[in-house]
Amino acid sequence: MKFNIDMEITVKQMMQIEENGHQMGFFRKLMMENAGAITTRHIVERYPDLRSVKIFVFAGLGNNGGDAFVVARHIAAFDGNPTVVLLGNPDKIKTEEANSNWKILEKMNSINLIITSDPSKIMLDADVIVDGILGTGIYGKIREPYSSAIDLINKSNAFKLSVDVPSGLDPDTGIVHDKCVKADLTITYHKMKIGMPKGQDMCGTIVVEKIGIPPEAEIGVLS
């Protein structure tokens, strides 16, 4: 069997591959764990001593936010003390896998949690910002509180790492319809999303990382 390793894929194809992997028993929660773990490695590579680095992790209520929760936990495991900014009500976290990762953060003293629907009031004195607000689930104009969070992040001089996709970029077209986090580095999962190279000014450096999805999950989608 041949698999195309360099292919760029659409959001729809990614969702089908993710669903196939999940049905094979490689559950979304495991994908999320691998995504968060590998993303953290990129931070540690740049900042080997996380104890002295001020890291803010912005999270939305979807699975992009779930990945960001995992990043925060792994940062803490590397002796960092990140601040996680949850943009909305924890009761409104959309999926079981994201919610279970949030619940772990609630038990961690090494992580400072901010729950807010008005991020404009945050004193953002960050060295590193992790952008887990919106990923492949984006549609339409950016609504609050995500919109204010994107403005706040873009005002900062911190190093900005976007989880999967810069929040605000349409991964299928590379177009910013409204506003978007301007990232220095974007770690995208499994395969390059087809629009991202066109939106490279927003993505910064793009790195594709595998998150353990079996290649067989691509059968019927890419081959």
Ligand SMILES: NC(=O)C1=CN([C@@H]2O[C@H](COP(=O)(O)OP(=O)(O)OC[C@H]3O[C@@H](n4cnc5c(N)ncnc54)[C@H](O)[C@@H]3O)[C@@H](O)[C@H]2O)[C@H](O)CC1
């Ligand atoms: N592809 C994989 O194998 C994996 C991807 N993971 C991560 O999951 C996200 C996609 O997660 P999803 O929950 O589908 O979507 P988002 O988190 O991007 O969005 C969630 C939520 O946000 C709301 N929303 C959409 N558009 C807007 C807007 N313009 N303004 C405000 N709010 C908006 C809407 O309600 C959505 O439901 C992917 O990017 C990866 O990071 C998984 O970890 C598993 C592996």
Ligand SMILES: [K+]
């Ligand atoms: K993002």
